[in-house]
Amino acid sequence: xxxxxxxxxxxxxxxxxxxxxxxxxxxxxxxxxxxxxxxxxxxxxxxxxxxxxxxxxxxxxxxxxxxxxxxxxxxxxxxxxxxxxxxxxxxxxxxxxxxxxxxxxxxxxxxxxxxxxxxxxxxxxxxxxxxxxxxxxxxxxxxxxxxxxxxxxxxxxxxxxxxxxxxxxxxxxxxxxxxxxxxxxxxxxxxxxxxxxxxxxxxxxxxxxxxxxxxxxxxxxxxxxxxxxxxxxxxxxxxxxxxxxxxxxxxxxxxxxxxxxxxxxxxxxxxxxxxxxxxxxxxxxxxxxxxxxxxxxxxxxxxxxxxxxxxxxxxxxxxxxxxxxxxxxxxxxxxxxxxxxxxxxxxxxxxxxxxxxxxxxxxxxxxxxxxxxxxxxxxxxxxxxxxxxxxxxxxxxxxxxxxxxxxxxxxxxxxxxxxxxxxxxxxxxxxxxxxxxxxxxxxxxxxxxxxxxxxxxxxxxxxxxxxxxxxxxxxxxxxxxxxxxxxxxxxxxxxxxxxxxxxxxxxxxxxxxxxxxxxxxxxxxxxxxxxxxxxxxxxxxxxxxxxxxxxxxxxxxxxxxxxxxxxxxxxxxxxxxxxxxxxxxxxxxxxxxx
Amino acid sequence: xxxxxxxxxxxxxxxxxxxxxxxxxxxxxxxxxxxxxxxxxxxxxxxxxxxxxxxxxxxxxxxxxxxxxxxxxxxxxxxxxxxxxxxxxxxxxxxxxxxx
Numbered sequence: 001x002x003x004x005x006x007x008x009x010x011x012x013x014x015x016x017x018x019x020x021x022x023x024x025x026x027x028x029x030x031x032x033x034x035x036x037x038x039x040x041x042x043x044x045x046x047x048x049x050x051x052x053x054x055x056x057x058x059x060x061x062x063x064x065x066x067x068x069x070x071x072x073x074x075x076x077x078x079x080x081x082x083x084x085x086x087x088x089x090x091x092x093x094x095x096x097x098x099x100x101x102x103x104x105x106x107x108x109x110x111x112x113x114x115x116x117x118x119x120x121x122x123x124x125x126x127x128x129x130x131x132x133x134x135x136x137x138x139x140x141x142x143x144x145x146x147x148x149x150x151x152x153x154x155x156x157x158x159x160x161x162x163x164x165x166x167x168x169x170x171x172x173x174x175x176x177x178x179x180x181x182x183x184x185x186x187x188x189x190x191x192x193x194x195x196x197x198x199x200x201x202x203x204x205x206x207x208x209x210x211x212x213x214x215x216x217x218x219x220x221x222x223x224x225x226x227x228x229x230x231x232x233x234x235x236x237x238x239x240x241x242x243x244x245x246x247x248x249x250x251x252x253x254x255x256x257x258x259x260x261x262x263x264x265x266x267x268x269x270x271x272x273x274x275x276x277x278x279x280x281x282x283x284x285x286x287x288x289x290x291x292x293x294x295x296x297x298x299x300x301x302x303x304x305x306x307x308x309x310x311x312x313x314x315x316x317x318x319x320x321x322x323x324x325x326x327x328x329x330x331x332x333x334x335x336x337x338x339x340x341x342x343x344x345x346x347x348x349x350x351x352x353x354x355x356x357x358x359x360x361x362x363x364x365x366x367x368x369x370x371x372x373x374x375x376x377x378x379x380x381x382x383x384x385x386x387x388x389x390x391x392x393x394x395x396x397x398x399x400x401x402x403x404x405x406x407x408x409x410x411x412x413x414x415x416x417x418x419x420x421x422x423x424x425x426x427x428x429x430x431x432x433x434x435x436x437x438x439x440x441x442x443x444x445x446x447x448x449x450x451x452x453x454x455x456x457x458x459x460x461x462x463x464x465x466x467x468x469x470x471x472x473x474x475x476x477x478x479x480x481x482x483x484x485x486x487x488x489x490x491x492x493x494x495x496x497x498x499x500x501x502x503x504x505x506x507x508x509x510x511x512x513x514x515x516x517x518x519x520x521x522x523x524x525x526x527x528x529x530x531x532x533x534x535x536x537x538x539x540x541x542x543x544x545x546x547x548x549x550x551x552x553x554x555x556x557x558x559x560x561x562x563x564x565x566x567x568x569x570x571x572x573x574x575x576x577x578x579x580x581x582x583x584x585x586x587x588x589x590x591x592x593x594x
Numbered sequence: 595x596x597x598x599x600x601x602x603x604x605x606x607x608x609x610x611x612x613x614x615x616x617x618x619x620x621x622x623x624x625x626x627x628x629x630x631x632x633x634x635x636x637x638x639x640x641x642x643x644x645x646x647x648x649x650x651x652x653x654x655x656x657x658x659x660x661x662x663x664x665x666x667x668x669x670x671x672x673x674x675x676x677x678x679x680x681x682x683x684x685x686x687x688x689x690x691x692x693x694x
Contacts, residue, residue: 088655122661
């Protein structure tokens with residue numbers, strides 16, 4: 001057995017095998033505060049300038065190796081180099097050495113504090129944030145002054161990067177050609193680690209608890225971005241197995257990528273739209289590269305996170321217009337703000353809730369804060385003039401909520417019309433079905449809107465009453481629970497009876513084991529992470545509706561999850577043997593057996 | 595774009611140009627970076643004057659702390675041997691919206 005197997009959240013798929021390399025371990029090094037005698041001042045000043053020059057040379061060298069797909073990161077390094085050259089930083093530090101007799105590291109700290117004061121007075125939050133870059137640059141110079149080699153430069157061969165957390169500034173300086181994978185304790189799907197890993201197509205895990213306790217520099221580790229695991233010091237047998245899996249997966253990925261632009265059409269001619277879930281406008285390239293037919297779920301939260309003020313309408317509109325225009329004529333579905341106590345900007349102090357998942361969030365939060373809601377609606381409407389835009393409201397629990405949300409939309413439209421601003425007056429409006437209440441009244445809700453989108457992640461949690469991030473009960477989170485399947489079917493049938501389209505945008509849509517069942521139900525479109533699109537399109541193109549309907553009929557008669565899993569596995573073994581090797585979620589999840 | 599050349603002050607060569615921040619985001623990191631980089635290429639002392647603040651155009655930090663938004667008017671004031679070239683170059687940079 002391996003020393004330890006840790007689990008985390010996979011943010012980029014694939015398998016990497018290599019030596020672990022920790023960064024940022026010395027981050028909190030103590031800064032010496034001393035004064036120097038008059039005859040030492042000249043020496044201290046030259047130490048200061050040497051340290052600046054050293055860091056500049058290193059950054060310039062790093063800059064040379066930034067690949068084209070990370071252009072933005074390259075520009076960030078340029079900014080850092082300019083800050084190093086800036087007399088405001090080195091010059092002021094030099095002044096403090098001269099006038100106060102401080103040692104170089106302390107003098108620089110004081111110069112940084114001056115800048116902090118200057119930046120702190122600025123209203124523009126974006127510019128205020130640039131202070132972080134000053135800090136990063138100063139840290140590097142101080143590390144040189146006090147003799148701590150910055151971690152990253154010690155990276156000699158190819159390695160798997162481990163860290164408590166990686167800031168954007170850290171990631172820009174990694175020599176990307178040497179990185180085989182990432183694992184961090186902090187971070188979510190939208191962290192820079194994830195975005196960077198996906199754009200480089202290397203496996204990465206975030207949220208790996210106890211990473212620092214169980215992994216040491218130089219340990220041999222396997223990052224399995226398929227199942228979300230880290231294997232620490234595997235045995236020879238395990239290593240061999242993973243080597244094979246890695247090679248096999250690469251082969252498979254290449255093969256499916258070649259056909260990803262073909263339509264998602266079954267053997268017997270049934271078409272289903274395969275769209276992408278995205279968080280950032282920057283992800284559109286991967287949507288298009290992976291054969292996505294549009295954006296089925298644009299999560300608009302990112303623009304609101306990690307900041308103290310709310311974004312204004314122009315800022316939002318600019319992003320939304322970019323997205324709509326780039327994707328056009330493909331469709332983009334905007335989900336209105338889905339935030340609440342679980343994740344939000346600090347200015348909303350009221351959001352200190354005992355039970356955030358059931359509290360003031362998503363549409364509830366927006367209806368309580370109409371100004372914020374209307375700002376976003378206006379921005380989405382403005383984007384609708386530039387592309388094929390729809391919008392949908394999250395976490396709807398009843399008809400009245402839909403009507404209230406639509407009333408705000410109508411008001412936003414009326415305002416824009418009066419102001420002579422262009423928008424699509426017929427913008428389709430949908431709702432997310434993620435509460436059992438919405439399922440039970442789906443036939444009424446269907447009369448209020450143009451489409452449904454089933455959000456299975458929350459729907460499963462609320463239906464089974466399980467928090468899937470809770471280690472004690474997460475085994476109960478079962479996409480193939482008979483209740484889950486019946487729930488989804490109810491919604492699909494209600495939508496079709498009312499003559500509206502229904503899509504599904506939870507993780508179930510990217511699970512090759514579930515997709516044939518969804519097809520059997522007659523789902524109109526699915527939306528999933530862009531990287532999973534080629535694999536799912538391949539599944540769809542290799543099946544036929546007749547088999548899918550048969551499978552659906554069989555699973556709907558099952559009383560337990562294990563029975564359903566067995567049926568689904570049989571089906572997959574028979575029709576899609578390649579997929580079985582990589583997507584083992586079901587095999588491992590069966591213990592619930594409910 | 596306004597141009598306002600004035601030569602001479604204490605026998606030195608002072609060049610002044612009025613410019614408008616025409617790019618969409620104002621003097622944010624990238625434009626401020628380009629501006630400072632360009633300014634550093636000249637011998638001349640170059641000041642940016644905005645809203646009663648005078649800052650060194652060669653310092654990205656100074657330029658950033660001006661926080662000049664889109665549509666704002668600034669003055670470039672260059673003095674020294676290559677003041678005219680410097681003022682022209684920076685004025686062009688503003689006119690081209692920092693090539694964004």
